[in-house]
Amino acid sequence: MKLSTEVAIAGYGAYIPMYRVPDEEIARVWGRDRVRVPINEKSVPGIDEDSLTMAVEAGMNALKRAALKAEDIGAVLVGSESPPYAVKPSATIIAEALGIGPKIVAVDMEFACRAGTTAMQSIMGMVASGMIKAGMAIGTDTAQGRPGDELEYTAAAGAAAFVISRKNNETLAFFEGAYSYVTDTPDFWRREGERFPQHFFRFTGEPAYFHHIYEASKGLMEELELKPSDIDYVVFHQPNVKYPLGVAKMLGFKKEQVELGLLSGKIGNTYAAASLIGLANVLDHAKPGERILVASFGSGAGSDAFSIVVQESIEERRDLAPKVEDYIRRRVMIDYSTYSRLRGNIRMR
Amino acid sequence: MRKVYVVGGGAIRIGEHWTFSLRDLMVHAAEKAIEDAGIDKKDVEAIYVGNMSSGPLQGQEHLGPLLATWLGVPGVAGYKVEAACASGGAALHNAFLAVASGLYSCVLALGVEKMSDALTADLTSALIMADDQEYVAFTGTSFVGLNALVYRAYMERFRVRQEDIALFAVHDHKYAVNNPYAQFRREISVDDVLSSPLVADPIRLFECAPIGDGAAALILCSEEFTNRLKTDVLIELAGSAVATDIFSINNRDDLLNLKATRIASERALKMANVDIKDVDVLEVHDAFTILGVLHLEDLGLAKKGEGWKLVKEGEIEVGGKIPTNTMGGLKARGHPVGATGMYQALEILTQLRGEAGKNQVEDAEVGLAQNVGGLGGTVTINVFRRVR
Amino acid sequence: MGLTARSVPRVWRERRIKYGLIGGKCPDCNRTFYPYRKNCPYCGSDNAHEVELPRKGKVISYTVIRSPPSDFSHYAPYPVALVELDDGTRVIAQLTDVNLNDIRVGMEVEAVFRKYREQGEDGIIEYGIKFRPILQA
Numbered sequence: 001m002k003l004s005t006e007v008a009i010a011g012y013g014a015y016i017p018m019y020r021v022p023d024e025e026i027a028r029v030w031g032r033d034r035v036r037v038p039i040n041e042k043s044v045p046g047i048d049e050d051s052l053t054m055a056v057e058a059g060m061n062a063l064k065r066a067a068l069k070a071e072d073i074g075a076v077l078v079g080s081e082s083p084p085y086a087v088k089p090s091a092t093i094i095a096e097a098l099g100i101g102p103k104i105v106a107v108d109m110e111f112a113c114r115a116g117t118t119a120m121q122s123i124m125g126m127v128a129s130g131m132i133k134a135g136m137a138i139g140t141d142t143a144q145g146r147p148g149d150e151l152e153y154t155a156a157a158g159a160a161a162f163v164i165s166r167k168n169n170e171t172l173a174f175f176e177g178a179y180s181y182v183t184d185t186p187d188f189w190r191r192e193g194e195r196f197p198q199h200f201f202r203f204t205g206e207p208a209y210f211h212h213i214y215e216a217s218k219g220l221m222e223e224l225e226l227k228p229s230d231i232d233y234v235v236f237h238q239p240n241v242k243y244p245l246g247v248a249k250m251l252g253f254k255k256e257q258v259e260l261g262l263l264s265g266k267i268g269n270t271y272a273a274a275s276l277i278g279l280a281n282v283l284d285h286a287k288p289g290e291r292i293l294v295a296s297f298g299s300g301a302g303s304d305a306f307s308i309v310v311q312e313s314i315e316e317r318r319d320l321a322p323k324v325e326d327y328i329r330r331r332v333m334i335d336y337s338t339y340s341r342l343r344g345n346i347r348m349r
Numbered sequence: 350m351r352k353v354y355v356v357g358g359g360a361i362r363i364g365e366h367w368t369f370s371l372r373d374l375m376v377h378a379a380e381k382a383i384e385d386a387g388i389d390k391k392d393v394e395a396i397y398v399g400n401m402s403s404g405p406l407q408g409q410e411h412l413g414p415l416l417a418t419w420l421g422v423p424g425v426a427g428y429k430v431e432a433a434c435a436s437g438g439a440a441l442h443n444a445f446l447a448v449a450s451g452l453y454s455c456v457l458a459l460g461v462e463k464m465s466d467a468l469t470a471d472l473t474s475a476l477i478m479a480d481d482q483e484y485v486a487f488t489g490t491s492f493v494g495l496n497a498l499v500y501r502a503y504m505e506r507f508r509v510r511q512e513d514i515a516l517f518a519v520h521d522h523k524y525a526v527n528n529p530y531a532q533f534r535r536e537i538s539v540d541d542v543l544s545s546p547l548v549a550d551p552i553r554l555f556e557c558a559p560i561g562d563g564a565a566a567l568i569l570c571s572e573e574f575t576n577r578l579k580t581d582v583l584i585e586l587a588g589s590a591v592a593t594d595i596f597s598i599n600n601r602d603d604l605l606n607l608k609a610t611r612i613a614s615e616r617a618l619k620m621a622n623v624d625i626k627d628v629d630v631l632e633v634h635d636a637f638t639i640l641g642v643l644h645l646e647d648l649g650l651a652k653k654g655e656g657w658k659l660v661k662e663g664e665i666e667v668g669g670k671i672p673t674n675t676m677g678g679l680k681a682r683g684h685p686v687g688a689t690g691m692y693q694a695l696e697i698l699t700q701l702r703g704e705a706g707k708n709q710v711e712d713a714e715v716g717l718a719q720n721v722g723g724l725g726g727t728v729t730i731n732v733f734r735r736v737r
Numbered sequence: 738m739g740l741t742a743r744s745v746p747r748v749w750r751e752r753r754i755k756y757g758l759i760g761g762k763c764p765d766c767n768r769t770f771y772p773y774r775k776n777c778p779y780c781g782s783d784n785a786h787e788v789e790l791p792r793k794g795k796v797i798s799y800t801v802i803r804s805p806p807s808d809f810s811h812y813a814p815y816p817v818a819l820v821e822l823d824d825g826t827r828v829i830a831q832l833t834d835v836n837l838n839d840i841r842v843g844m845e846v847e848a849v850f851r852k853y854r855e856q857g858e859d860g861i862i863e864y865g866i867k868f869r870p871i872l873q874a
Contacts (some may be wrong), residue, residue, distance in 0.1 A: 018834055047812055048833055048851040048867065056850040084862055095865065097756045097850050322874045330872065332836070348811050399765050470807035477806055483751055484772050487853060489809040489818040489864065490802060496828075498819050505798070505842055549817075550801040595778050599819055599827040600770045604798070660855035 001178050005254055007127045008171035009308065010052045010068055011317075013061020014280040016267055019044040021339040022319045023153050029336045030148050031201040041331075042156035044267025044339050045142045052082045052090040054159035055140040056097045058273075062136065062161040063098065063323035067313075070099035070124035073163065074132030076106045077122055079115025079139045081197075083108055094138065105132070108297055112188060113237050115139060116160065118145070118271040121178055121304055123164045134165035141271035146196035147345055156268025157253025160276035164306070168198035172314040173283060173292070175306055179220035181190040182302030189300065205243070210299045213237065213247045216303035217295045220253075224307055228252040231307075232290040235261030236280040237297035239269045247295075260285060261294075266328055272298075277318070279308075281324040288312045350449040353586045354575050355733065357386020358695040360565035362530040363683030365465040369562065371407050371682075372419045375461045378564035378691075379420050383458065386568040387578055388491070392418060394453045396427035399440030399460035400687035402560035403429070405475040406467050408506035416459070426453070433479035434636065436460060437690020438720030438729025439566070444569045445589040445731070454571045461564035472560060473675035476686070478609045481597045493557060493637070494549040495598060500639040501551055502604050505576050509704070511551055515542040516660045517641040519555055520681045522653070524667070525677025527707040530560045532683035538637035542638075556638040559686035565691035569700065584701050588621030588732035590614070594725050607725030610647035614719070617730035621715075625649050628732075630700045630715040631665075631673040632693035634721035635680055644719055645673070675700060694731060701735040745855045748863050754822065758848060760826050761785040769826040780873070792848040794822035799832065799840050803865045808854050816840055820868050834869035847871045 021044050023037035040174060045054065055078060076095045083090045091106035105126065109115045115140015123135035138161045167174040171235030187208035190197035213236055221227070228234075234257050236244040241264055248258045262276035270277055275296040282292055288310050295305040340346045359381020375398065380684055383390050398412040409415070413427035426447075432439035434444055437460030444458035464472060465728050476492040477485070485495070506510065519539055525531035537555060545555035569586060592612035601608075618625060619725070633648070635641030642656035650671055651659050659665050667675035676682050676696040679689060697716035699705050705713075716733045753759065754772045756782035762769045770778055771789045785803045801819035802809070807813070816832040819842070826863060833851055845869035853865045 046834060048831075048853070050852060052863075053849075053851050053864065088861075096752065097864070099757065217846075322872050326872060326874045355786070392873065468807070470810055473804060473810065474806035483747070484755075487751075487755075487863070488817055488829055488831050489802060489805060489812065489815060489853065490800075490829065491806055493804065494800045494802045494817050495829075496819070499801065500797040502798040502819075540816070546803075547801070548804050550803075552800075597829065599829045600778055604819070674856075 003124065003175065003177070004153060006174055007128050007164060008126045008167035008168035008174035008311070009162055010134060010165040011062040012172065012280050012283055013058045013065060013321050014158065014277045014324045014327065015057040015061065015161040016043050016158045016277070017049055018053065018330045018332050019046060019189045019334050019342065020331050021334055021336065025336050026153055036114065038153050038242070039265045039268055041266065042154060043158060043270070044334060044342055045157040049081045049142070050084045051133055051140040051142050051159065052093055052126055054157065054258025055090065055094050055138045055161065058140065058159040059094060059136055059138060059162040062163045063188060064321040065172065065317045066163040068134055068165065072134050073100045073136050074104050075123060075126055075135035076100055077109060077119035077135065077137050078106060079109045079111065079119040080141050081110055081112055081115065081144060081271060082141045084317070100173055110299055111273045111302060112298035114296045114302055114304055116276045117296035117304035120164065124175060124178060127164055127166060131163045134163055134254065137162045137164060139272035139276045143269065143271045144196050150201070151199060153266065154269040154334045156270050158267060158270030158273040158277050160273045160280050162276065170251045170313050171311055172317060173308045173310045175308055177220060177224050177307050179216050179223060180302060181216040181219060185301035187299045187301055188208050189219055208299060209239070209297050210250065212301050212303040213295045213297050214250055216305040217251055217293065220305040220307060226307065229289060231257065231274055231293045233260055233282045233286060234258055234293045236276055236295050238262055238264035238278060239273045241265045256308055263328065265328065277324060283314065284318055284323040286310045288314060309323050351451055352572050353445050353569050354449040354565050354571055354572065354664035355584045355586050355698055356575060356578055356580065357382045357388070358698050359385050360530050360695055361563060362686055362694060363561040363563040366562040367465065371403060371409060371413055371461060371463040374421050374463060374562060374564035375416045378566040379459055380567035382568050384526045385517065388455065388568065390422055392455045393422055393425060393457045395456040396425055397430050397440040397443040397449050397458050398692060399428065399436035400462060401433050401436050402429060402462065402686065405478070406492045407463060408521065409631040431492045432727040433722035434634070434686045434722045435690060435722030435727040435729050436687035438443045438718065438731060439690070441567065441690060441694055441731055442591050444591045444730055445586050448569050448571050454574045455720060457566055458565035458569060458691065459564065460688035461528050462583055462685035462687040463562045464685060465561045465562050472670065473726040479528060479726065485597045493548060493552055496637045496639060497549040497552045499598070499604055499724065500637065503639055506605065508523050509654070509657055511658045512543065513661055514638050514642055515556055516657070517540055517635055517638040518542050520660055521635065521674055521678040521681040522666060524675050525681030525709050528676040528682055531677040531681055532559055533681045543551045552637055553647065555692055558636045558679035561683040561685050563683060563685035563688045563692065565688050565695050567691060567694055572630070582702050584698055585730060585734045585736050587734045588617035590616035590620065591727065593727050596726050598724055604644065604652065607643060607728065609725050609728035610644060610719060613728045615649055617732045621734060623715055623732065627715050628671065628717045629718040630675060630697060630710045632718040633661040633672055633673055634719055635674065635678045636684060638722070642680065648719065658691065667708060667710050675705065675710060686689055690718070693718035693720060697733050701733055742872040743860055745861055748861060753836040758790045758866050760788050761789040768825060770855040771826055771828045785802065790826050794820045794843055794844060794846055795859045796840065797821045797827065798842060818868065820846060822851055831867045832869065845871050
């Protein structure tokens with residue numbers, strides 16, 4: 001999908017909570033061989049954090065980098081599968097906490113780990129059409145890991161926010177195009193009223209993750225006539241470390257192109273924020289003129305792919321807010337029982 | 350304004366009174382005060398019931414007619430008086446005004462609180478209602494927590510050790526041994542205090558006034574009324590004042606200066622025509638050891654940062670320069686919050702009448718009771734003088 | 738506990754001042770205070786206007802709540818501090834993202850948006866400003 005008007009990232013920001021529980025520690029409790037774990041450690045939200053509070057900090061960081069004010073934001077779209085309320089939008093609370101609104105469009109969106117990038121798609125459309133001057137797209141999750149389940153090793157917490165406006169000299173990176181690909185594929189789901197999601201193990205791989213990311217990425221590259229060698233960095237949704245490296249290879253990318261945007265080994269799978277935090281990390285380092293391909297994946301299933309080119313202004317604006325590495329570096333290790341308390345898996349009634 | 354006299358007093362021992370309801374406590378104290386005064390209950394024209402939390406804790410408001418009915422004096426004037434932990438002192442002030450104004454000749458001032466009905470966590474929620482609900486209670490701080498902020502700031506600013514401030518609790522317990530109304534009647538050491546569990550750092554459990562049930566009452570009357578009574582001893586409520594301070598501590602000029610104490614004490618002492626140096630026996634509101642120290646300073650008895658020295662050097666002992674909390678204070682006599690002000694007054698009365706037994710201050714003639722609501726949000730000062 | 742524990746309008750009414758850390762500045766005596774109100778608590782002037790307070794400050798005093806009020810039972814122990822913001826205005830708030838043993842008087846802190854309490858498991862969530870040690874960037 002090409003846009004009739006050029007649209008760009010005016011500001012970006014991420015947030016990762018400070019607690020970490022090592023996969024080895026989870027393995028210890030459940031009696032698994034400690035080397036058979038998908039990542040090193042995952043982020044855990046504090047007792048006073050939720051997907052909404054994380055989104056506020058990511059949003060604040062994005063506004064700090066943007067040459068825009070809260071009053072300029074005309075829409076706040078929040079993608080999450082772990083909002084604190086099943087009914088009552090996080091978007092309105094986040095908007096007010098950031099001083100945005102009330103004359104804005106606001107809504108919460110769900111499409112598993114792809115909800116943040118889908119929010120981004122919608123904002124791009126609203127900006128390109130002239131409906132709003134700028135909008136904020138957020139992906140945020142405090143993912144629920146069922147105790148003892150495979151996904152407990154990776155279900156983590158994080159948020160990323162992107163302020164999008166029309167391209168100008170002060171924006172940080174512009175979009176060349178976007179592409180989406182969705183099918184009815186039930187690889188991972190959560191029924192109404194259930195606390196934890198279900199998944200179908202190996203079915204989440206080839207027919208789900210790999211198929212959709214491949215189709216969206218290939219579709220975008222063909223439409224924009226891009227080859228892997230035209231792209232400097234590629235960021236994929238990262239439920240673990242193996243899958244993104246695998247799909248990169250399928251698409252003809254080299255490991256060096258994937259590494260900067262691949263953080264799951266250190267923080268886990270931050271679900272709707274995952275590919276966006278990866279993108280934020282790339283933006284923290286990339287040079288003007290470099291091209292980034294981002295492809296998210298959300299179970300159910302679908303992928304959004306974007307091609308983004310970095311602009312000059314990023315060099316002077318990226319230091320205006322904490323970087324992804326600053327949050328990764330801020331680590332406090334906790335054990336499984338503290339983790340269980342923080343996640344509400346053991347409760348005081 | 351005409352003179353006001355205190356002619357009777359009564360109370361129930363402070364403790365966990367499982368079989369006494371709120372109204373049972375009130376009636377008990379009222380009847381004892383009436384009996385002590387040698388009057389008939391029908392002589393009472395008005396009742397002022399000091400209480401902080403009957404609403405949240407018992408689901409009961411409107412204590413005026415409740416007491417009037419259960420005491421058997423329906424028709425009298427009366428209502429609940431609330432000023433957080435200064436409710437007792439405020440009720441006393443109200444009673445003073447009633448008689449001083451000339452409108453009433455014989456009134457009952459009473460303070461009551463029943464705290465043992467509630468779970469500790471709910472009690473903690475009720476007590477923080479003494480401070481700003483919207484912006485302070487909202488942070489999850491407890492009332493102990495607010496005082497802990499003051500405690501730490503005091504130690505930092507004046508480089509005072511906790512051991513020296515904790516002595517206040519040791520002092521209180523020593524004198525409570527001889528007070529039959531006290532909740533705790535055993536001595537404790539500084540080590541006991543410092544090794545008790547932390548409640549809100551740095552405040553330890555034994556630095557906090559306990560939770561208990563209690564009720565205490567006084568009968569106040571006009572000079573003319575006293576002529577009907579057969580009494581050799583006559584005690585006057587010579588000065589009574591109330592002052593408030595900024596709500597809450599984050600907006601105050603100086604965290605360690607509870608201005609309302611100074612304002613109210615100046616007014617009350619002036620009314621009584623005495624100076625703080627003339628006070629023979631003192632009751633200060635030591636809900637926490639640090640407050641005991643601060644109140645001594647704010648009353649002008651020590652320089653800021655040096656109140657603890659009065660305790661350490663024995664100046665607040667019965668034989669010292671300014672005998673203070675001679676019946677156990679809030680820590681050991683107890684602190685059923687809305688009743689405390691009345692217990693303080695009753696203890697001053699006991700001293701001035703010469704009935705304090707082993708805790709007697711020789712020739713006590715002038716006594717001052719300082720009752721505080723919240724963290725100095727309200728301070729009531731009542732000054733008593735033995736006339737004969 | 739009781740009736741005040743489940744008041745939705747109250748939370749709604751207070752949110753702007755709490756989320757925005759909105760204080761008051763008195764043009765007559767030049768002092769600031771939190772929260773905003775039109776009558777200056779110091780000089781009594783009724784001209785005070787709203788001001789967005791600074792988001793950074795330092796810890797003047799702190800405590801750790803170990804015996805919490807009932808609606809905070811799940812969170813204990815937690816630290817509460819008196820924070821002096823960069824413009825001198827003081828606020829009382831919880832500290833967060835900090836080890837209880839690492840808190841120091843004078844510690845530099847910054848404001849963050851966090852959950853304070855929930856009105857039960859099925860009630861609304863109350864958010865507000867807490868302070869954490871400044872993130873090292």
